[in-house]
Amino acid sequence: MTTGVERVPTGAATAPAFDAERVRADFPLLGRSMRGKSLVYLDNAATSQKPRHVIDAIHRFYETLNANVHRGVYQLSEEATTAYEWGRAMVARYLNAPSPAEVVFVRGATEGINLVASAFGRSRLEAGDEVLVTAMEHHSNIVPWQLVCEERGAKLRVLPMDTRGALVLDHLPGLLTKRTKIVAVVHVSNSLGTINDVQTIITAAHERGIPVLVDGAQAAPHGPVDVQALDCDFYAVSGHKMFGPTGIGALYGKRALLEALPPYQGGGEMIASVTFEKTTYAPLPMKFEAGTPNIEGAVGLGAAVDYLRGLDWTAVATHERDLLAYAESRLREIPGVRLIGTAPTKASVVSFVLEGVHPHDIGTIADQDGVAIRTGHHCTQPVMDFFGVPATARASFTFYNTRDDVDRLAASVWKARELFGA
Amino acid sequence: MTDLRELYQQVILDHNRSPRNFRQVPNANHTADGDNPLCGDRITVWVRVDGDVVDDIGFQGTGCAISQASASLMTTAVKGKPVADAERLFAAFHAMVTGAGEPDRATLGKLLAFAGVREFPARVKCANLPWHTLHAALRDTTEPVTTE
Ligand SMILES: Cc1ncc(COP(=O)(O)O)c(C=O)c1O
Numbered sequence: 321m322t323t324g325v326e327r328v329p330t331g332a333a334t335a336p337a338f339d340a341e342r343v344r345a346d347f348p349l350l351g352r353s354m355r356g357k358s359l360v361y362l363d364n365a366a367t368s369q370k371p372r373h374v375i376d377a378i379h380r381f382y383e384t385l386n387a388n389v390h391r392g393v394y395q396l397s398e399e400a401t402t403a404y405e406w407g408r409a410m411v412a413r414y415l416n417a418p419s420p421a422e423v424v425f426v427r428g429a430t431e432g433i434n435l436v437a438s439a440f441g442r443s444r445l446e447a448g449d450e451v452l453v454t455a456m457e458h459h460s461n462i463v464p465w466q467l468v469c470e471e472r473g474a475k476l477r478v479l480p481m482d483t484r485g486a487l488v489l490d491h492l493p494g495l496l497t498k499r500t501k502i503v504a505v506v507h508v509s510n511s512l513g514t515i516n517d518v519q520t521i522i523t524a525a526h527e528r529g530i531p532v533l534v535d536g537a538q539a540a541p542h543g544p545v546d547v548q549a550l551d552c553d554f555y556a557v558s559g560h561k562m563f564g565p566t567g568i569g570a571l572y573g574k575r576a577l578l579e580a581l582p583p584y585q586g587g588g589e590m591i592a593s594v595t596f597e598k599t600t601y602a603p604l605p606m607k608f609e610a611g612t613p614n615i616e617g618a619v620g621l622g623a624a625v626d627y628l629r630g631l632d633w634t635a636v637a638t639h640e641r642d643l644l645a646y647a648e649s650r651l652r653e654i655p656g657v658r659l660i661g662t663a664p665t666k667a668s669v670v671s672f673v674l675e676g677v678h679p680h681d682i683g684t685i686a687d688q689d690g691v692a693i694r695t696g697h698h699c700t701q702p703v704m705d706f707f708g709v710p711a712t713a714r715a716s717f718t719f720y721n722t723r724d725d726v727d728r729l730a731a732s733v734w735k736a737r738e739l740f741g742a
Numbered sequence: 743m744t745d746l747r748e749l750y751q752q753v754i755l756d757h758n759r760s761p762r763n764f765r766q767v768p769n770a771n772h773t774a775d776g777d778n779p780l781c782g783d784r785i786t787v788w789v790r791v792d793g794d795v796v797d798d799i800g801f802q803g804t805g806c807a808i809s810q811a812s813a814s815l816m817t818t819a820v821k822g823k824p825v826a827d828a829e830r831l832f833a834a835f836h837a838m839v840t841g842a843g844e845p846d847r848a849t850l851g852k853l854l855a856f857a858g859v860r861e862f863p864a865r866v867k868c869a870n871l872p873w874h875t876l877h878a879a880l881r882d883t884t885e886p887v888t889t890e
Contacts, residue, residue, distance in 0.1 A: 676759075677807070678805065678806035678807055678810075679806075680781060680783075680805075680806035680808075680865070680868065681750075681806050681807045681808070684746075684749070684862060684864070684865060685746060688745055688746050696780060696781060696782060697782050704782070710782040710784070710804045710805070711781070711782040739746060739747075739750055739755075740750075740755060740758075740759075740807070741755070741759075
């Protein structure tokens with residue numbers, strides 16, 4: 321178990337309490353008002369707010385360091401390159417990647433998954449092969465595989481989940497067949513909050529020589545990841561969900577695999593030499609970074625990780641667990657509320673529906689109270705179909721949220737119920 | 743609550759709770775599907791046009807209160823009216839919820855309950871979906887309708 325949420329010590333009662341009020345001060349946006357009230361931001365699974373540390377780093381980059389990277393002989397370009405590579409090194413440390421060369425900068429988890437689906441799929445998938453995903457994947461860990469399966473004549477297979485939203489691991493051995501070429505699994509579900517036992521899946525897959533990609537978009541925001549302990553082959557994250565800027569993310573890949581795969585996109589930066597007859601590719605990670613990269617993004621993501629490294633993750637885990645338990649109990653008090661996603665191990669994400677009131681109406685009513693929640697299918701339509709709901713309302717908490725935020729949410733849901741006479 | 747009450751008028755809550763004409767129409771000669779995939783609002787509209795009159799209309803679907811009530815009130819507003827009147831209502835409704843000038847009170851009648859929607863930009867597409875779907879049905883458009 322590797323995300324912060326999972327590492328709650330048994331002596332949690334003695335752990336120092338997490339001072340959410342103090343960290344809130346690091347996030348300028350949290351100070352703004354919304355519709356005449358203080359903003360309650362509970363859509364962290366969609367994107368997180370940014371600490372001043374990140375905002376300042378981006379600002380400073382443009383004021384003092386901006387130049388293209390890996391190109392200039394002049395000092396400014398060298399300094400920009402150093403800043404960019406510092407970002408990579410920070411991400412590598414956060415994921416505990418053996419080396420920064422195994423961390424490829426991408427636009428986000430979506431692009432990371434597309435990179436693997438495309439490079440791996442085009443080079444390794446043949447007609448009749450299988451790709452195994454799970455019933456709770458985000459569309460970004462379904463569609464790229466569907467596209468490449470269609471192209472290669474391969475089949476997408478699905479590991480089911482139970483009515484709590486926990487994967488049915490008993491079905492795993494039967495789904496890991498001789499034709500299975502890769503497994504792609506979400507670490508933490510964005511719509512259910514389920515923390516999946518990816519360790520068990522990886523071990524089972526590796527016993528059969530099958531590589532595993534983990535979609536870590538929702539896990540990384542809850543604490544440092546250890547890709548070496550997980551022994552996953554690929555791990556994809558989005559910077560904007562882990563307190564960094566949008567448009568940047570990272571894909572960790574084991575060196576041997578990344579070296580063996582063909583490039584994803586072609587262009588500048590990713591080559592060693594080009595003639596019209598033949599091109600040789602740059603070494604890792606540049607081989608997968610065609611074109612001028614998102615330099616400010618890398619710097620901002622590095623700053624985000626730098627900020628996160630200063631947090632007491634044991635205390636954060638306790639705090640987030642408290643928020644989850646408190647939110648679930650406050651919502652359960654409301655007649656007609658049904659929680660969607662009640663797996664035994666969950667991150668601080670609460671999806672729910674309210675009888676007689678559509679999630680969008682709950683969302684609008686909450687918004688009038690300055691409470692921002694997400695409503696809809698959360699890019700997981702198969703999950704909605706499985707639970708027989710068209711959409712859910714979802715509150716996703718992070719370390720800067722408080723019990724007061726939960727109370728404000730609960731009050732809005734009570735109000736929705738009253739307004740609709742549900 | 744005042745802003746909310748303006749959006750969720752009693753008539754809207756009522757039509758959401760017990761939608762009128764929530765059924766397929768036997769011998770419908772026009773139909774269309776509307777889908778706002780990001781929201782998950784989905785609707786099918788069936789119409790039987792006799793001569794140039796909307797002789798019968800029904801809908802089925804799932805969605806938020808605004809979309810469901812809009813569909814329900816739409817069916818009551820256009821049933822028995824000439825097709826040209828239905829199209830006029832569509833235009834007036836569209837203008838009202840998108841905030842294009844003062845609502846045409848005389849034309850809109852009960853549909854004025856949706857005037858509050860223009861204060862909620864994220865919800866305009868919900869109110870509009872049934873009307874765009876009806877419009878498509880009357881024109882026998884085969885493309886699926888969306889207002890997202
Ligand atoms: C589980 C999961 N995977 C992947 C993604 C895609 O992330 P992005 O849109 O940042 O590429 C998300 C974002 O919502 C997610 O929640």
